[in-house]
Amino acid sequence: MFSNNRLTNILIPVISVVLGLLSGAIIMLIFGYNPISGYAALWNGAFGDAYFFGETIVKVTPYILSGLAVAFAFRTGLFNIGVEGQVFVGWLAAVWVGTAMDLPMVIHLPLAILVAALAGGAWGFVPGFLKARFGVHEVIVSIMMNYVALYTCNALIRSVLTDNDDKTEYVNDSASLASTWLSDLTGFSRLHFGFIIAIIGAIIMWFILEKTVKGYELRAVGYNPHASKYAGMNVNRNIILSFIISGGFAGVAGAMEGLGTFQYMSVNNAFTNIGFDGIAVALLGGNAALGTVLAAFLFGTLKVGALNMSSSGVPQELVDIVVALIILFVASGYIIRWALSRFKKEEK
Template sequence: MNTKRLSGAMVPVISVLLGLIAGAIIMLISGYNPLQAYGDIFQMVFLTPYYSGETVVTIIPLILSGLSVAFAFRAGLFNIGVEGQLLVGWLASVATALLLPAGLPKVIMIPACIIAAIIGGGIWGFIPGLLKARFKVHEVITTIMMNYIALHTTNAIIRKYFYAEGERTPNIPDSASLSSQFLYNLTAGSRMHWGIIVALIGAVVMWFILWRTSKGYELRAVGFNPDASLYAGMNVNRNMVLSFFISGAFAGVAGAMLGLGTYHYMTINQDFTGIGFDGIAVALLGLNSSFGVILGSILFAALETGEIGMQSLGIPNDLVQVIIALIIFFVASNYIIRWTRDRLKKKGGGAK
């Protein structure tokens, strides 16, 4: 690893440390013991079976939403629409499970539901990708708007076609469930499910597409420099649309993990889940790499699970969100500092 890549890899590490230190200072000022708080988080997340399982449940959609954002970033696009794509994938997977014959075996039912989520999320990503490529509409605007369309459209479909008491869909059949009695017993009754395997496979798929295929090279090239890619004979518009479709597909699978593993149904949502927006932070912290996204997801999930441990010490839940925000702030600040430094170096070199 060269010096530049090593320094880049240190950005999230230093940012996490600074965030934790800043959080500790805030706790000290507020009259709490930060060592005890962080110790309780570690014990709860890694040494308590139930909360370890619940942490994994949180990690699963975070990995996939982070991959969605990271994939788009690699292609030079900013996908703010992960929330909407996740909701569409969630509904697509649950609806498929409810519409297919319940007697189908798991080896058919579960892949069919995940494929439906891939198609649903991919189409929801395809639309802003097409608008960007064909009409030069900025993807940030369209993806934000698509989030709200997805939220209210999925709610309307549930109310019309899949409504059950409790403002949700009926439960999916057991043949479509990713839950396992083995994992349930292993984690003392948590909701942990086999979706973690799906999430890890997703990380490998992203790495393979981007770094081991010629199409992945094209996507990265277009993201790095669209004009040079066009001059080299690449179809920039087509690659933009494809990037958004794949990004949306990852988000759709994140939604499927909620429907098939965590809840076994889909609720009528009054607001967004927040998972898609957390995916932006996870991708940023993970430097838009598959492995980095996994590590970032583990950190964020551990802090979120650790809120319960902090409650027992009387520490407000909002403090965990402050620590997460500080970590993101330090990551972003480092990027800004490096960008400014590089710009000044270029100007200084030009002056000479």
């Protein structure tokens, strides 16, 4: 039953989610809460009506793209923990193009998204170059770049995009992903067309890694850079390219916030956690395109549904505990794999 390795790889995150939810239920019982009422409130808060459904999809959209950014780097042997900063610069770049230019939508909107991807890719170039050229560990550089991005974007908002204001103007309609039709359909939620772009992003990642020669090279370098170099591949160039593509996905995630959800950018005193949550999304999704989309749906459901859990008396912080437990079980997937292998032996 479990001889198929791919089936096992699918079962591990599924079992991790189930164990995380069960553990959350046990914690609720320990503290005197009703887990059935708690999870029912969570479900209703995410899918109870059209408005909540729309808000859930809004939350899922940047999670898909930030998860793809992390997953792409993982698949090529790199750990891009700077996705959060790349989201910021992509957000700022998209809003800048959206407010500073007045073009037809067929040009303006794609241009704003493209510039956001380029900005995120340029931000990812720095840790990629330092890793390839000087062997500097990408985790150190990329996490520090998050803080540089946060405070640089704040300074640019105040001194370049505005006249010492804490919030930019709204993007022009020609650069907006918002849709009155979608909003009306979902009870005036903030649902926008960015979700389609996120799905396209997942298809692009799958195509690059699985169907192109360059994708094969990127994965090969990630598996074994020494063997790849011996085979004639340019390892350093592939490391840099991987970070640029990863940063591009993150930049588009920022564009979804700047052109869709909010349609402006304001000064931030803290991180959005879109990039950091993307690490968990990629991990749960097995660093695969489809898995990342499904994991993003789970995280979006938990995050939005948690806001309604207080109606049943359960604190919404409990959802963070459930998410942490799910990640813990995924990280301990080798234990689940061992249990499945034992079950397989018993079947024989």
